[in-house]
Amino acid sequence: MRTRDPQFRNRCLIYAGLALATLAVYLPAVYHGFVEYDDQQYVTDNPRVQAGLTWNGLVWAFGFHAGNWHPLAWLSHMLDCQLYGARAGGHHLTGILLHVASTLLLFSVLNLMTNALWRSAAVAALFAWHPLHVESVAWVAERKDVLCAFFWMLTLWCYAKRAACCVLREKTAGASRITHHASLFYWLSFLCFALALMSKPMAVTLPFVLLLLDFWPLKRFTIYDLRFTIFKTLLLEKIPFVVLSVVACGLTLRAQEIAIVSTAGLPVSQRIAHTLVAYNHYFWALFFPNKLAVYYPYVINLEPGLVVFSGVVVALITLLAVMNLRRRPWLIVGWLWYLGTLVPVIGLVQVGDQAWADRYTYLPLIGLFVPLVWTAVEVIKNKIVLRTLAVAAGVTMLAATSVQLSYWKNTWTLFDHANQVTHENYMAVTVLASQLAKQGKLDEAIALYHTALSYKPTFPETHFFLGNAFDQLNQPDEAVAEYEKALWFKPMQEQTHIFLGIVLGKQKKYAEAITNYEAALKIDPDSAVTHNNLARVFHTQGRFDEAIAHYQAALKIDPKLALAHNNLGILLLQKGSLTDGTTQLREALRLNPTNAETQFNLALALNQQQQWSEAAGLFAKTVGANSSNPKAHDEFATALAHLKRTHEAMSEYASALLLQPDYPDALDGLAWILSTDANAELRNGVEAVKMAERACELTERKDAEKLKTLAAADAETGRFAEAVSTAQTAKDLATAGGKLHLADECSAMLQRFQQSQPWHGQ
Numbered sequence: 134m135r136t137r138d139p140q141f142r143n144r145c146l147i148y149a150g151l152a153l154a155t156l157a158v159y160l161p162a163v164y165h166g167f168v169e170y171d172d173q174q175y176v177t178d179n180p181r182v183q184a185g186l187t188w189n190g191l192v193w194a195f196g197f198h199a200g201n202w203h204p205l206a207w208l209s210h211m212l213d214c215q216l217y218g219a220r221a222g223g224h225h226l227t228g229i230l231l232h233v234a235s236t237l238l239l240f241s242v243l244n245l246m247t248n249a250l251w252r253s254a255a256v257a258a259l260f261a262w263h264p265l266h267v268e269s270v271a272w273v274a275e276r277k278d279v280l281c282a283f284f285w286m287l288t289l290w291c292y293a294k295r296a297a298c299c300v301l302r303e304k305t306a307g308a309s310r311i312t313h314h315a316s317l318f319y320w321l322s323f324l325c326f327a328l329a330l331m332s333k334p335m336a337v338t339l340p341f342v343l344l345l346l347d348f349w350p351l352k353r354f355t356i357y358d359l360r361f362t363i364f365k366t367l368l369l370e371k372i373p374f375v376v377l378s379v380v381a382c383g384l385t386l387r388a389q390e391i392a393i394v395s396t397a398g399l400p401v402s403q404r405i406a407h408t409l410v411a412y413n414h415y416f417w418a419l420f421f422p423n424k425l426a427v428y429y430p431y432v433i434n435l436e437p438g439l440v441v442f443s444g445v446v447v448a449l450i451t452l453l454a455v456m457n458l459r460r461r462p463w464l465i466v467g468w469l470w471y472l473g474t475l476v477p478v479i480g481l482v483q484v485g486d487q488a489w490a491d492r493y494t495y496l497p498l499i500g501l502f503v504p505l506v507w508t509a510v511e512v513i514k515n516k517i518v519l520r521t522l523a524v525a526a527g528v529t530m531l532a533a534t535s536v537q538l539s540y541w542k543n544t545w546t547l548f549d550h551a552n553q554v555t556h557e558n559y560m561a562v563t564v565l566a567s568q569l570a571k572q573g574k575l576d577e578a579i580a581l582y583h584t585a586l587s588y589k590p591t592f593p594e595t596h597f598f599l600g601n602a603f604d605q606l607n608q609p610d611e612a613v614a615e616y617e618k619a620l621w622f623k624p625m626q627e628q629t630h631i632f633l634g635i636v637l638g639k640q641k642k643y644a645e646a647i648t649n650y651e652a653a654l655k656i657d658p659d660s661a662v663t664h665n666n667l668a669r670v671f672h673t674q675g676r677f678d679e680a681i682a683h684y685q686a687a688l689k690i691d692p693k694l695a696l697a698h699n700n701l702g703i704l705l706l707q708k709g710s711l712t713d714g715t716t717q718l719r720e721a722l723r724l725n726p727t728n729a730e731t732q733f734n735l736a737l738a739l740n741q742q743q744q745w746s747e748a749a750g751l752f753a754k755t756v757g758a759n760s761s762n763p764k765a766h767d768e769f770a771t772a773l774a775h776l777k778r779t780h781e782a783m784s785e786y787a788s789a790l791l792l793q794p795d796y797p798d799a800l801d802g803l804a805w806i807l808s809t810d811a812n813a814e815l816r817n818g819v820e821a822v823k824m825a826e827r828a829c830e831l832t833e834r835k836d837a838e839k840l841k842t843l844a845a846a847d848a849e850t851g852r853f854a855e856a857v858s859t860a861q862t863a864k865d866l867a868t869a870g871g872k873l874h875l876a877d878e879c880s881a882m883l884q885r886f887q888q889s890q891p892w893h894g895q
Contacts, residue, residue, distance in 0.1 A: 140250055147254045151240060152233050155261040158531050159229045162271050162538060163222040169544045170427065170564065171274035174199050176210055176224065180661055180691030185215035193659065197388040202381075205331040206277035224273045231279040232270045236261040238286035239499070245293045247350045252506050255523060259502040262530040264422040264537040266498075268491040271541040272427075278495050281333035284325045285496060291322035292343055296351045323373055330377060334385040335496070338474045340374035345469055349462035356458060403433070406440045407480045411489045413443035415475065416450075418494070419501050425537055426551035428560040429488040430589070447472075454504075463507045470500025487560075544568060557588040563595045575602050593623035597632070604636055612636050627656040631663055638670055646670050661691035665700065672704055680704055695724035699731045706738055714738055746776060756785070763789040767799040774802065779810060800828040801842050808845040809892050816893075818849035837866040837875055844882060848891040856886040 167177050176182055181193050186208070194207035209227070217223025236257050243253035260266070269278035295318035329336035347353040347367050354363050418425075454465040474497040478490070513519045540550040545568050552561040566581035582599040585592065600615030616633035620626060630653035637646035650667040653660060668683035684701040687694055702717030715738045721731045732755045755765045766789035773782035783806055789799035807821035825843035832839050840863035847856035864879035882892050 143250060144244070147240060147250070147257075148237055151236050151254070151257055151261060154258075154527075154531065155233050155236055156229065158262060158534050159232065159270055159538065161535075162225040162229060162541065165225055165271065165542050166221045166544075167224075167273055168541065168547055169567070170547070171199070172272075175274040175276070176214070177219065179210075180693065181659070182207065182210045183214050183219070183693070184211070184691075186211050197384075200389050201277070201334070202384040202388045203277050203331060203333055205328060206280055206333065209276050209280055209332075210273075221273070224276075225271070228270050228273065228276055228279050231276075231283050232261070232266075235279065235282040235286050238283070238290055242286060242289045242293055243503075245290070245297070246346065249507075252510055255506045256499065256502045258527055259506070259530070260499055262527065262534050263419075263498065264425060264530065264533045265418055265491045265494045267425075267534055267537040267541065268427065269495040271538055272492070275492050277333040278492055281329050281336050282496055284329035284332055285336055285339060288322045288325040288329060288339060289343075289346070291318045291325055292346070293351070294318045295322060296347075296353065319370070323377075326374055327377055330381040334381045335474070335477050335493075337378040337381050337385075337477060340371045340378055341473050342470055343374065344368075344371060345466045345473075349466045404480055404482075406435055407431075407488070409440055409443040409447060410435055411479050412472065412475065413439075413446050414489055415494050415497070416446065416471075416501070418491075419498060419505075422533060422537075424554035425491055426555050426558070426561070427491075427547050428551055428558065429490070429555060430558055430560065431486050431488045461504075461508065461511070464504045467500045467502075467504035470503075471497050472500075474500065559585040559588040559592050559595060562588070563592070563598055567598050567601075570598070570602050570605070575606055578602055591622050593619040593626060593629070596622070597626070597629050600629075600636075601632060604632070609636050609640055613640075625656055627653045627660065627663070630656070631660075631666060634666060634670075638666075638673075643670050643674055659690050661687040661694050661697065664690065665694060665697040668697070669700055672700065677704060677708060693724055695721045695728065695731065698724065699728070699734060702738070703734055706734075711738060746772075756788075761792060763793040763796050763799065765789075766792070767796060767802060771798075771802055774806060779806060779812070779815060782806065783815070795827070795831055797828045797831040797836070797839065800824040800831075801839050804828065804846055805842045808842065808849045811893055816849060818846060818851075821846035822850055834862075835866065837863045837870065837872060837879070840866065841875070841879055841882065844879075844886065845892045848882075848886050853886050853889050857883060860886055 167173075173179075181190050184190055190211050191208070194204040194211070196202075198207070210224075213224045213227050239260055240253050240257035243256055244250055247253060269275050269282075295315050298315035298318060326336065326339055329339065344367065348356070353367060450468060454468040457464045475493065478493040480489075509522070510519065513522070540547050544564065548561040548564040548568075552558050552565060555561065562581050562585040566578040566585065569575075569581065570578035579599065579602050582595055582602065585595045586599075589595075596615045596619035600612045600619065603609075603612035603615060613633065613636055616629055616636065619629045620633070623629070630649040634646040634649035634653070637643075637649065647667065647670055650663055650670065653663045654667070657663070664683045664687035668680040668687065671677075671680035671683065681701065681704060684697050684704070687697040688701070691697070698717045698721035702714045702721060705714035705717060708714075718731060718734050718738055722728065725731060753769060755762070756769055766785045769785045771782070773779075773785060783803060786799045786803035786806075789796050790803070793799070801824070804821040804824035806815060807817045807824070810816055822843070825839065825846040828839045829836070829843050834840065840859050844856045844860035844863060847853070847859060860879050860883045864876050864883065867873075867876040867879060885892055
């Protein structure tokens with residue numbers, strides 16, 4: 134059966150070819166990991182995102198985070214975590230699929246507007262396979278780019294359909310039905326534009342692009358035969374779009390006020406010069422995409438010759454486009470698309486400290502792809518030559534993109550490549566040093582940090598990581614100095630305040646630590662880690678109510694923060710809330726089953742509640758994980774003793790004493806067995822007296838438990854008078870301390886000792 138559309142088969146082949154080739158070149162990214170460059174705050178270290186799609190997460194997504202307002206991008210990451218968890222491959226797959234979808238939509242839009250099937254396919258292929266676009270697709274944190282592009286293309290498609298309906302209305306009598314369709318597509322395009330803005334604010338230039346498309350290829354107005362009423366109508370229909378753009382600009386400026394540096398030492402002349410150089414850089418990178426890097430250092434003192442050359446290039450291309458306004462309208466439309474869509478990121482308002490970024494070209498380069506393809510078809514008349522060049526260009530791009538994609542395999546390969554292809558890249562060197570520090574190669578890392586500082590002494594991130602290295606080397610003064618330098622150059626840096634607070638807390642400078650944690654919370658009130666750290670300081674100071682409030686705030690933000698559950702559990706136990714404390718510790722252990730500290734704390738709580746069997750099991754795990762903890766051996770032995778596993782208990786007490794010979798609790802526990810065990814072969818009164826005496830000395834004879842054991846040891850050696858005297862002292866101390874159960878036990882022992890009977894089998 135023949136189709137009425139003669140191009141249907143070709144369109145299907147183009148769709149399939151674009152999709153399969155794009156998938157083939159990008160699918161290796163599903164085997165890549167996250168990179169430690171913004172992926173942490175967007176996914177891996179973000180509890181809101183890691184929790185998946187939740188109501189609280191939905192509300193949070195509409196706030197200002199990571200220097201941006203892009204709620205749809207956050208929701209996209211949350212959905213990925215819901216589907217894939219922490220598996221990086223799934224997150225990469227979503228980005229790839231969005232890129233493929235945008236490619237197919239771009240082809241559909243161009244073909245719909247121009248009816249130029251193969252030229253539209255060529256532009257879509259350039260968009261899909263150009264190496265400059267690898268960063269947007271391969272970088273998980275840049276999900277906002279591919280998501281914004283998807284809704285950008287949908288906006289163009291709906292707008293093109295609306296324009297087609299308007300043209301059809303002029304040619305038919307059925308105006309009412311077609312008007313309804315045109316209105317529907319108009320509001321659909323408006324909705325898609327709103328979604329594009331909620332993905333990335335760079336879409337603010339889309340109303341300008343729609344006006345360009347009205348000129349060509351939609352031909353809704355002309356320059357030489359301009360009827361003001363028509364142009365006014367076209368402008369009026371863009372007003373809702375412009376309003377959305379203005380709102381998005383306001384939200385973005387509010388979100389990025391910390392990162393905007395255009396007023397901090399960058400005069401207008403410097404920004405204009407850098408703008409010309411950036412336009413020139415992106416233009417030539419289209420043809421020669423070599424030495425691409427994840428980060429390009431910003432150069433303050435640009436060479437005058439480069440600025441002049443860049444200005445000449447921009448001026449000549451603009452002149453060429455204007456001169457061909459009538460014969461080749463795609464030149465002016467494409468060139469203005471390129472210039473206009475780069476405005477938000479070109480450096481007139483400098484955000485961040487990078488010179489430029491490959492990701493910024495994701496949508497703007499379409500403006501260069503269109504005139505490049507249309508002009509090539511016009512100039513090269515020989516179809517065989519044209520097809521040969523097209524195939525060669527496609528194969529070259531696919532190969533170059535595949536190579537560029539390989540650099541995104543992990544953090545090290547990405548920044549090692551950036552360091553090789555750029556000059557004095559302080560960011561790349563700093564990140565490489567941080568990777569060495571994670572491997573424990575601190576000396577090598579510190580050397581690289583100093584190299585980075587020789588490139589840019591004012592770079593705050595290097596000072597931050599250098600401070601972290603000094604902290605790991607247990608050099609707190611040096612660490613504090615570096616953290617303070619980092620804050621001097623970048624005061625609104627949450628992580629620096631947090632790490633500085635940690636070091637100050639270790640130095641018992643609690644007031645200064647609190648000041649830094651509170652500063653971090655002003656920057657990000659929803660930081661669970663900061664709330665937990667601040668609570669620990671209050672906890673240490675005995676300010677329990679304030680500590681509990683911040684622990685609870687941390688857990689409200691991140692219910693899966695095991696450390697906060699552990700710390701809150703300890704505090705509640707200290708306040709005497711055994712049940713609530715145990716519940717918190719159980720939850721901490723559920724979230725982090727291998728944490729020896731939590732196992733130990735929960736076992737202590739269970740010991741206090743005389744749940745000996747479960748406590749012994751946890752102590753066994755703790756001892757296995759951390760055999761150098763004498764208290765763990767001691768508490769394990771106590772639980773074993775209560776379970777009548779005496780030989781094992783004695784072994785654990787001995788292990789504790791080997792690690793710390795003057796450990797009072799272990800001395801006391803072992804002396805108790807040697808004095809009171811029902812098995813005569815295990816009792817040794819002489820040794821028991823030595824151990825019990827030493828335990829009492831270490832506790833200044835103020836511990837009723839230790840005195841009780843000494844009384845039992847004295848009785849075992851037949852020194853009943855001493856036993857009675859010591860037991861009476863123990864009873865008095867227990868009574869004074871409100872330990873009534875212990876006082877009753879001492880009373881029972883007194884009766885036995887007064888009858889010259891030892892305390893056996895108890």
